Amino acid sequence: MYLPSQAVIQDITIENSRIKTYTLAFTDKEYQRNFSYAPGQFMMVSVPHCGEAPISFASSPTRPGTIELSVRKAGELTSRLHSLPAGSMIGLRGPYGKPFPMEELAGKDLLFVAGGIGLAPLRSVITFCLDSGKYGTITLLYGSRTPEDIAFQADIEMWRKAGVDCRLTVDESSSDWQGNVGVVTTLLPQTMPLSSSTVSLVCGPLVMIDFVIKELTQMGLKDEDIITTMERHMKCGVGVCGHCHMDDKMICVDGPVFSKKELTESVAHFQEKPTVT
Ligand SMILES: Cc1cc2nc3c(=O)[nH]c(=O)nc-3n(C[C@H](O)[C@H](O)[C@H](O)COP(=O)(O)OP(=O)(O)OC[C@H]3O[C@@H](n4cnc5c(N)ncnc54)[C@H](O)[C@@H]3O)c2cc1C
Ligand code: FES
Numbered sequence: 001m002y003l004p005s006q007a008v009i010q011d012i013t014i015e016n017s018r019i020k021t022y023t024l025a026f027t028d029k030e031y032q033r034n035f036s037y038a039p040g041q042f043m044m045v046s047v048p049h050c051g052e053a054p055i056s057f058a059s060s061p062t063r064p065g066t067i068e069l070s071v072r073k074a075g076e077l078t079s080r081l082h083s084l085p086a087g088s089m090i091g092l093r094g095p096y097g098k099p100f101p102m103e104e105l106a107g108k109d110l111l112f113v114a115g116g117i118g119l120a121p122l123r124s125v126i127t128f129c130l131d132s133g134k135y136g137t138i139t140l141l142y143g144s145r146t147p148e149d150i151a152f153q154a155d156i157e158m159w160r161k162a163g164v165d166c167r168l169t170v171d172e173s174s175s176d177w178q179g180n181v182g183v184v185t186t187l188l189p190q191t192m193p194l195s196s197s198t199v200s201l202v203c204g205p206l207v208m209i210d211f212v213i214k215e216l217t218q219m220g221l222k223d224e225d226i227i228t229t230m231e232r233h234m235k236c237g238v239g240v241c242g243h244c245h246m247d248d249k250m251i252c253v254d255g256p257v258f259s260k261k262e263l264t265e266s267v268a269h270f271q272e273k274p275t276v277t
Contacts, residue, residue: 001238004046004091005031010066012086015151019117020082021058021070024092037061038099039124040229040257043069044237046091047084050077054234054252056121057095062131070120070151096237098257100125100201100227108199109136111191113212115143115184115204119152121229122203126155130162139165139191143184143208146170147177184208188215202228213260213270223261230255230263 011023026032037057046052059068073082081090102125110129112122119142129135140159144150147170156166167187169180180187184204200221202212209228216226232244232251239253247267249255263270 002093002236004044004052004093006089007092009084009086009088009090013154015070015153016149018149019070019072019120019151021068021120021152022081023066023068024090025066026092027089032065035067037067037095039102039128040099040121041095041097042237042256043067043092043094044096044234045069045071045077045081046093047077047080048091050080052091052093052234052237053077054096054237054256056229056256057124058120060124060127060131062128070117070123072117094237096252098253098255100257102128105129105199106134107136108197109195110138111194111198111200112138112140112142113184113188113200113202113204113216114140115208116145116149117151118202118204118208118229120203122201123152123155125201126159126164130159130164136195136197137165138163139167141167141169141184141187141191143169143171143187143204146172147174147179183211185211185215188212188219192219194219194221199225199227202226206231217260223264224259226260227257228260228263229257 006027007024008027009022010025013021015021042054042056044052045055055069058070071078071081073079114122160166169182169184169187173181200216202209213226230251234252235241235243237252239250244251
């Protein structure tokens with residue numbers, strides 16, 4: 001169960017100074033052919049002597065043959081990964097975790113809200129939606145720290161051409177930035193009024209998720225129509241070690257995808273706190 005399969009880095013796309021996207025293929029061609037996954041799931045990635053880390057699929061299963069993982073340089077393993085050239089081997093085990101409910105989302109208008117590397121798992125969903133053609137309107141709100149930090153620019157251009165309404169914002173502007181300045185929630189009023197079939201998918205840092213969920217609720221979205229992903233440090237990835245627990249939930253098997261309804265029912269962080277007077 002803990003044995004990784006060997007994969008070769010076929011290609012590397014530099015998204016920005018901290019994020020690279022890796023195109024990977026298992027060296028065992030039969031294994032690659034039979035490999036399947038769903039948007040929202042993740043792989044445990046390993047590099048010799050650096051341990052393992054969970055990384056979400058950035059690619060869509062509608063495009064088989066290779067998989068793509070987008071990695072932000074954070075600590076030991078991801079820094080080592082960033083130093084590897086194309087042709088290098090890494091270890092992969094998975095897929096793990098509960099995916100986005102793609103069947104239930106069919107026919108819905110989708111409002112994606114992402115910050116930084118949080119666009120990686122949503123890239124998988126957006127590609128899946130565009131390839132399958134079973135979804136309503138697609139809107140993407142994407143926040144980055146500065147214009148230089150905007151990742152997935154080639155994808156954003158492609159999505160725009162495919163009819164996705166992509167709206168970008170940066171926290172700090174530079175002189176040649178013509179777009180919105182402010183945190184990603186400042187883009188939310190531009191999406192009003194939301195259609196009655198809107199579902200929002202939110203990925204990014206926890207503080208961003210908190211603010212976005214509050215605003216989406218004020219905009220009238222029901223708890224079951226707000227879907228997000230949670231992150232914790234992981235060891236086993238399969239519900240055995242307890243390392244990734246969030247109250248009574250294990251992120252690796254109960255998540256990483258959760259609706260706001262699931263989170264408010266079982267995670268103290270998301271429950272309304274009584275106002276102290
Ligand atoms: C389900 C899931 C999906 C993910 N998908 C992606 C993805 O698609 N792309 C991506 O880039 N990242 C993703 N991550 C995050 C990634 O797994 C982490 O950033 C991972 O820790 C990187 O490993 P590392 O060895 O490079 O860094 P680490 O050495 O683990 O350090 C990463 C950061 O965490 C801090 N840290 C280390 N240990 C602890 C600890 N015990 N408690 C608190 N903080 C600690 C470090 O100081 C550093 O700032 C995902 C995480 C989860 C749970
Ligand atoms: S990482 Fe071991 S239980 Fe989730």
